[in-house]
Amino acid sequence: MIKDPRREKELQKLVKRLGLLDTKKVNWSLLNLALTHPSISQTENYQQLEFVGDAVLRLASAEVLYNTYKTESVGEFAAIRSILVSDRTLVQFADYYEIEEYLIMKESTAKHKIGRNSRLADAFEAILGALYLSTNSMELIKPWFAPILKKKSTEIRQDPTRHNYKDALQAWTQGNYKELPIYQTQTISNSQDDHNSFISEVWFQKKKLGTGIGKTKKEAEQGAAKEAFLLINQDSI
Amino acid sequence: MIKDPRREKELQKLVKRLGLLDTKKVNWSLLNLALTHPSISQTENYQQLEFVGDAVLRLASAEVLYNTYKTESVGEFAAIRSILVSDRTLVQFADYYEIEEYLIMKESTAKHKIGRNSRLADAFEAILGALYLSTNSMELIKPWFAPILKKKSTEIRQDPTRHNYKDALQAWTQGNYKELPIYQTQTISNSQDDHNSFISEVWFQKKKLGTGIGKTKKEAEQGAAKEAFLLINQDSI
Known part of the structure; x- marks a missing residue:
């Protein structure tokens, strides 16, 4: 399917690196397209596959969360998933599989370091799209990717320093608007027991999205972020 | 799996109505849960299934659009999908299959007419989630649902009065913030040929998201909506 036999060999190496044992069903032209940056061609590039792959990623994540943490609330599902599907996480996956080596782009684009993360995240999603469309099923994705999503979600949940809702809110505002929320x-002085409490408000685009109270600054901000995150997700989850 | 045989019979009727010939693989407890409103139980309700079903819906839509309109831009994909996954469309699907008949909820909730649309849209997504999780694949979904998505997307594209980007933008702002964009x-008077032109700006939450120019008011607003829609979707698609 691909004219250049060297390119096909390269892509076979990548697919093996992903951990796919049976590579017969891979559509190599689609995989090649998934690794073609828009700087090469305005029409023949990874954008459509990324559109499909984004949905593949969200479903694979939802399925892993449902199967692993059945007793958790939907708010917790949404919080973990927003980290799983964030560019930051996708770049970690892409770097683990050394996707940058396989991505074809103009030299001038490659020099543009600031776009690196979004290029790699996009290409990684496009690979998921290409593998999904190779069989019109999750067959080529779940065997290697579900364990990775599960491991990452365990990491996210177990991280003692994880600021779950703050991270989730930040991933959302940056992902959608490239802006940070403001805390x-x-x-609040508390005359009854000498201990101070904190009250935190989180603002985004001149709107107050949430308020939290806590014994530490961190706890108050977490509370505010949680309220904000649940608010913005109440219709989209 | 379900204790009440009458309920299982009812759900079998629904599944047949969906057009599923082989019902052996359906997980009836999950389907029952998909049709249990949170007013019945805070934990045993359709919310988790809706979370999974939302992702199923997005992937099924992406796949249909990719397979049907391969030459279209990703912006057009995103515009059509945002209508496909909107509550308005989901309620049409739910009504077609008479989902309300099967939805278990408190009487006081059922009387609350204003929540009807979101209840039905949520339950419809939850049904997709339950069917997906019955086999951990699209096997019980694509045969009946892909043709419906295809028909609906053709309708959306062919509708001569369709205001594609205006609808898409409105679906997005209402879905995420329950607010409308402001045009x-x-x-603009044009001294050269006596014809007036129009310039439209679209604002949302005190931010200008897009500008459009056209020979009619409608055309100018469409242009502004298109710019806004592509802006807000540039990172999330």
Whole structure:
């Protein structure tokens, strides 16, 4: 399917690296397209496959979360998934599989370091799209990718320093608007027991999205982020 | 799996109505859960299945669009999909299959007419989730649902009165924020040929998201909506 036999060999190496044992069903032209940046061609590039792959990623993540943490709330599902599907996580996956080696793009684009993360995240999603469309099923994806999603979601949940909702909110605002939420946190003096409490408000685009109260600044901000995150996700989950 | 044999019979009727010939693989408890509103139980309800079903819907839509309109831009894919996955469309599907008949909820909830659309859209997504999780694949979904998505996307594309990007933008702002975008449209007098042109700006949450120019007010607003829609989708597609 691909004219250049060297390219097909390269892509076979990548597919083996992903851990796919049976490579007969891979559509090599689609996989090649998944690794073709828009700087090469305005029409023959990874964008459509990325569109499909984004949906593949979301479903694979939802399935792993449902099967692994059946007793968790949907809010927790949404919080973990928003980290799983964030560019930051996708770049980690892409780097693990050394996707950059296989991505064809103009030299001037490759020099543009600031776009590296989104290129790699896009290409990684496009690979998922190409593998899905190779069989019109999850057959070539779940065997290697579900364990990775499961491991990553365990990592996210177990991380003692994880600021779940703050991270999730930030991933959402950056993903959609390339802007950070703003926290305004104040001390509330408590005459009853000498301990101070904190109240935090989180603002985004001039709108207050949530308020939290806690014994530490961190706890108050987490509370505010949680309220905000649940608010913005109440219709989209 | 379900204790009440009458309920299982009812659900079998629904599954046949969907057009599924082979019902042996359906997980009836999951399907029952998909049709249990949160007013019945805070934990045993359709919310988790809806979370999975939302992702099923997005992937099924992406696949249909990819297979049907391969030469279209990703922006057009995103515009059509945002209508396909909107509550308005989901309620049409739900009504076609008379989902309301099968949805178990508190009487006080059922009386709350204003929540009807979101209940039905949620339950419809949850049914997709339950069918997906019955086999951990699209096997019980694609045979009946892909043709429906294809028919609906053809309808959306062929509708001569369709205001594609305006609808898509509105579906997005309402879905995420329950607010409408605001269009500010003015006449530009054109001394050269006596014809007036129009310039339209679309605003959302105090931010200008797009500008369009056209020979009619409608055309100018469509242009503004298109710019806005592509802007908000550039990272999320």
